[in-house]
Amino acid sequence: MAALVTFRDVTLGYDRHPAVHHLNGAVEAGALLAVIGPNGAGKSTLLRGIAGVLKPLSGVIDLDGLEHRDIAYLPQSADIDRTFPISVFDFVGTGLWRSTGFFGGIGKAARGKILAALAAVGLNGFENRPIGTLSGGQTQRMLFARVLLQDARLIVLDEPFNAIDAKTTADLLALVKRWNGEGRTVLAALHDLDMVRNNFPETLLLARGPVEWGPTAQTLTADNLTVAMRMCEAFDDSAAACAADPRSRAA
Numbered sequence: 672m673a674a675l676v677t678f679r680d681v682t683l684g685y686d687r688h689p690a691v692h693h694l695n696g697a698v699e700a701g702a703l704l705a706v707i708g709p710n711g712a713g714k715s716t717l718l719r720g721i722a723g724v725l726k727p728l729s730g731v732i733d734l735d736g737l738e739h740r741d742i743a744y745l746p747q748s749a750d751i752d753r754t755f756p757i758s759v760f761d762f763v764g765t766g767l768w769r770s771t772g773f774f775g776g777i778g779k780a781a782r783g784k785i786l787a788a789l790a791a792v793g794l795n796g797f798e799n800r801p802i803g804t805l806s807g808g809q810t811q812r813m814l815f816a817r818v819l820l821q822d823a824r825l826i827v828l829d830e831p832f833n834a835i836d837a838k839t840t841a842d843l844l845a846l847v848k849r850w851n852g853e854g855r856t857v858l859a860a861l862h863d864l865d866m867v868r869n870n871f872p873e874t875l876l877l878a879r880g881p882v883e884w885g886p887t888a889q890t891l892t893a894d895n896l897t898v899a900m901r902m903c904e905a906f907d908d909s910a911a912a913c914a915a916d917p918r919s920r921a922a
């Protein structure tokens with residue numbers, strides 16, 4: 672399999688302060704990769720970098736010719752402005768921007784696709800609801816419906832199962848598996864180690880830099896998790912972007 676996403680000494684951060692540094696490695700096309708790490712490890716930062724929301728401070732994220740608009744990115748639900756006055760239908764319809772353009776009208780075919788995506792995530796009948804009236808689990812379903820419509824080769828999910836019930840988790844996990852079964856590459860930042868062990872073949876354990884990256888069973892060892900915790904605790908948030916750091920390791 673060829674690499675779809677390649678990191679070449681990537682450092683990402685905010686105001687010149689690195690949050691993820693010196694990441695090397697590659698995500699193969701068709702991979703189902705979990706990104707795991709303690710709070711503040713840089714998981715969201717890394718996913719933002721891949722999605723193009725954040726530009727690397729240094730290094731390169733090579734997307735094998737994909738453009739950022741070809742990536743379906745599901746942000747943490749906390750990053751969604753739920754006070755924005757938009758209906759569920761229109762929000763999910765933004766997943767079609769790539770094909771309709773910002774100012775393209777929503778025709779009958781597009782309307783059908785949006786309704787089908789809502790049905791696929793169990794949100795039939797919610798089309799006219801303002802997004803701010805949805806529960807946490809319903810909001811997560813809505814975000815998945817938008818990803819579904821984007822029909823993307825690369826899908827990047829930031830804590831997609833955070834604070835949702837078991838039924839919603841199972842439904843949405845089935846979608847993730849379906850996407851991967853269709854040959855799509857899926858990366859997900861996750862916290863639930865059992866979920867990762869049972870469903871994600873490959874894991875990147877991140878603690879500002881990579882601790883380990885490989886088959887999940889090999890990566891999620893007690894030793895590696897301890898190292899990750901220590902590396903995060905030791906990290907200096909006010910440090911400036913630096914030259915090569917010997918703690919970093921290529922995948």
Ligand SMILES: Nc1ncnc2c1ncn2[C@@H]1O[C@H](COP(=O)(O)OP(=O)(O)OP(=O)(O)O)[C@@H](O)[C@H]1O
Pocket residue numbers: 685690708709710711712713714715716717908
């Ligand atoms: N917009 C921002 N501006 C400045 N610093 C930020 C910003 N977003 C994140 N950070 C900092 O970058 C570091 C990595 O944060 P990030 O959200 O990527 O970690 P995470 O692994 O996703 O954490 P969590 O598991 O808590 O969601 C943290 O120190 C955080 O405070």
